[in-house]
Amino acid sequence: MAEASWTVGKVAARCGIRVSTLHFYEQKGLIKSSRNAGNQRRYRADVIRRVSVIKAAQKMGVSLDAIKKAFATLPDERTPTQRDWQKLSSAWKGELNERIAYLERLRDSLTGCIGCGCLSMKNCPIYNAEDKLGGNRSGPVILDEPNLARRQN
Numbered sequence: 001m002a003e004a005s006w007t008v009g010k011v012a013a014r015c016g017i018r019v020s021t022l023h024f025y026e027q028k029g030l031i032k033s034s035r036n037a038g039n040q041r042r043y044r045a046d047v048i049r050r051v052s053v054i055k056a057a058q059k060m061g062v063s064l065d066a067i068k069k070a071f072a073t074l075p076d077e078r079t080p081t082q083r084d085w086q087k088l089s090s091a092w093k094g095e096l097n098e099r100i101a102y103l104e105r106l107r108d109s110l111t112g113c114i115g116c117g118c119l120s121m122k123n124c125p126i127y128n129a130e131d132k133l134g135g136n137r138s139g140p141v142i143l144d145e146p147n148l149a150r151r152q153n
Contacts (some may be wrong), residue, residue, distance in 0.1 A: 004034040004042040011043050015051045022051070028064055030054055030071065046079040053080050053088070061099060062092050 012019045022043075025031045031050055033041040050071075057067050070088045074080060080088060 006043040008041045050079045
């Protein structure tokens, strides 16, 4: 096992993140450190790859919780290898494609609806028949739904 000799400042600088971000990742169980005799955090060099995976996944919109669950699937909680990254990113690709499709539908609906469900427009692309959502809450509630309602013909 590699020696934990990287300081928190050195890791933060190398990864292009704040020290507080490393502390946050550690608090969330995404990375680990050890303590030296002076009770200062020390990281193994492979934490840089782990932080890189976290940052890349976050840029794809993957939650920290999902990243933590994915890391938990790795044997002995090891740092992801290139092969591991291929598996992890493939699993997240479907979720990313769903989000892209949702955003495309949202983009295509922008000129026709504000998404509030008020039915004040004659041609609502996000139809809220009989104001079904009105009893639940007000505001742009339809836009919060994972599957945007289909356009009316």
